[in-house]
Structure formats: C-alpha cells, structure tokens
Amino acid sequence: DAKTTQPNSMESNEEEPVHLPCNHSTISGTDYIHWYRQLPSQGPEYVIHGLTSNVNNRMASLAIAEDRKSSTLILHRATLRDAAVYYCILRESSNDYKLSFGAGTTVTVRA
Amino acid sequence: DAGVTQSPTHLIKTRGQQVTLRCSPKSGHDTVSWYQQALGQGPQFIFQYYEEEERQRGNFPDRFSGHQFPNYSSELNVNALLLGDSALYLCASSSGLAGTSGELFFGEGSRLTVL
Numbered sequence: 001d002a003k004t005t006q007p008n009s010m011e012s013n014e015e016e017p018v019h020l021p022c023n024h025s026t027i028s029g030t031d032y033i034h035w036y037r038q039l040p041s042q043g044p045e046y047v048i049h050g051l052t053s054n055v056n057n058r059m060a061s062l063a064i065a066e067d068r069k070s071s072t073l074i075l076h077r078a079t080l081r082d083a084a085v086y087y088c089i090l091r092e093s094s095n096d097y098k099l100s101f102g103a104g105t106t107v108t109v110r111a
Numbered sequence: 112d113a114g115v116t117q118s119p120t121h122l123i124k125t126r127g128q129q130v131t132l133r134c135s136p137k138s139g140h141d142t143v144s145w146y147q148q149a150l151g152q153g154p155q156f157i158f159q160y161y162e163e164e165e166r167q168r169g170n171f172p173d174r175f176s177g178h179q180f181p182n183y184s185s186e187l188n189v190n191a192l193l194l195g196d197s198a199l200y201l202c203a204s205s206s207g208l209a210g211t212s213g214e215l216f217f218g219e220g221s222r223l224t225v226l
Contacts, residue, residue, distance in 0.1 A: 036215075043115070043201050043217030044154065087153060097144045097167050097205075099215070101153030 003027075004088045009106045018075040020105050022088030025069045032091045033064060035073050037084040038104070044087065047073065075107075083109045113138065115204050115218035123224045124192050132187040132221045136204030143185040144215070145177060146201040154201055160185055189223075197225045 005023040012018040024033065035047040048055055048062045050071070055062045061074040075082055087104040116135045124130050136143050142161045146154035156169035160179035179185045183204075189196055199222050203215040 041219070043203070043219050044215075045217065046214045049214075085153075097142075097159035097203075097215075098156045098169055099146075099154075101146075101155070103153055 003090045003100055004102055006086075006088050006102065006105045008103065009108065011108045011110065012075075012078045013110050014079060015077050018078045018082070018107060018109075020073040020075075020086050020088075020107070021070065022072070023070050024088070024090055027068050027090055028092075030092060032093070033062065033068075033071050034089045034091050034099070035060070035062065036087045036089065036101070037082075038087070039081075039084045044101070047086070049091070078107075078109045080109050080111060083107055115202055115216050117200075117202050117218040117221050119221055120219070121222045121224075123226060125226050126192055126194060128192050128225075129188065129190045130192060130223060132189075132200050132202075132223070134185045134187070134202030134204075134218060136183050136185070136202075137216045140204035140206050140216070141183050142205045143179060143183065144203045144205075145185070145187045146203065146217075147171070148199040148201055148220070150198070157187070192225045194225050197223060199223075 032051050034049040036044040037047050038044045048060050050062045063072045085104040085106050087101045089099050114137050118133045144159035145157040148154040157171050158168040159166050163179045174190045176188045199220040201220045203217045205215050
C-alpha cells in the first residue's frame, strides 16, 4: 500500500529547475520525508530528507507544505546526470528500514 | 573508501535451485538491509540485519533468509527459486540503529535471472 503519490514522469531542459511533487496525505507526525534517486544501472542514492522545515543540501532542496501532506523536491539546475527515477518515501525514524519505494518519478533531461 | 559491494553482479539459475548473494557494507557501517527490485518497479524491502540478527522483515516468504557475519557483511539466500524471483537484489548499509539520519547507501545490486 503506497504511502506517497508521485507523477510517473517529468521532463526538463538542461540547466533549468525541476520541481518534483509528492503527495503524502496520510503522513503521521513522526514520519520523515526522504528522497532517493536511482540512475540507470545503479542502486538508489540518497538525496535529501526533512521533517517539517525546508531543507537544502548540495544536491537539492526540499520544500515541505505547512500541513506536511505534500512536499516538493527541487533540483535547481538540472544536468544530464540528474536523469533518474526519483523516489519520495516516508520513514518513521532512522530505525525504520522498511522503506516503501513505490514507482517513483522518471525524470528526463533534454540537452 | 569502498562503498557497498555486492557479488555476483549477474547470475542465472533454474527453477528449484538455491542462490546465495553477498554484500559488504560501506566502511564503518554495521546495519545491512536487502531489497528486491523487479523490472520497472521500485525496490521492495526484504529484511534488515543488525548485530547478526534479523531485526525487521518485509512481506517475503521463508524461502528468503539471510545472515550477518561479525565483520558486518551479509548474505541473502533464496531457496526453491521461482521464475518470479528474477530481479535485481540490492543491499543497503547504514550506521547504527539510532542517533544518525539513517541514510542508506546502496550497492549496484546482483541481477538474478531464473529460467
């Protein structure tokens, strides 16, 4: 049973921002929002995570709605290397390894 | 610093056989979890090991079993292989049960084909 809902696919031009939405209307107060991405022929790679406040790191930004029922992963300047499947995942705590990946959003970046 | 390494990278088995997949976690990591990824789908959690014990388990039958060794490396065993077991098997490592962000580091996986 999926806990998050993401669009199947998104396209972007190189060096333009990409906004990847994720709906998680049944999120509980203790669930963290995690994002992973999977490049072709590789294992998933951690991108970012947050609880309530917006988060930034070298890879991306995570914007979390005030009611926490949705979030958006922002890639500020897409490169060809960002073409991947992006997964939005709810995680109860750092002790929770039962990550439910879902189908994710396939991001295509046009040169 | 080597990341998560898995072996073999590819293997082919026939129905009814048994398979063992191996994983060495990232240096400094003591927790290993295994995922199954069928073609075109997201990874599905199989189980997680910490301190040589299975701590959490997903919805997989008992044909799927594992082990963690004192050096934190791990094995995934699948008995009585079915065609539906064909998938990419991913190992992920992390540090500790609590006190960290719990970021998972994944290997590149072992591609199993069952004929």
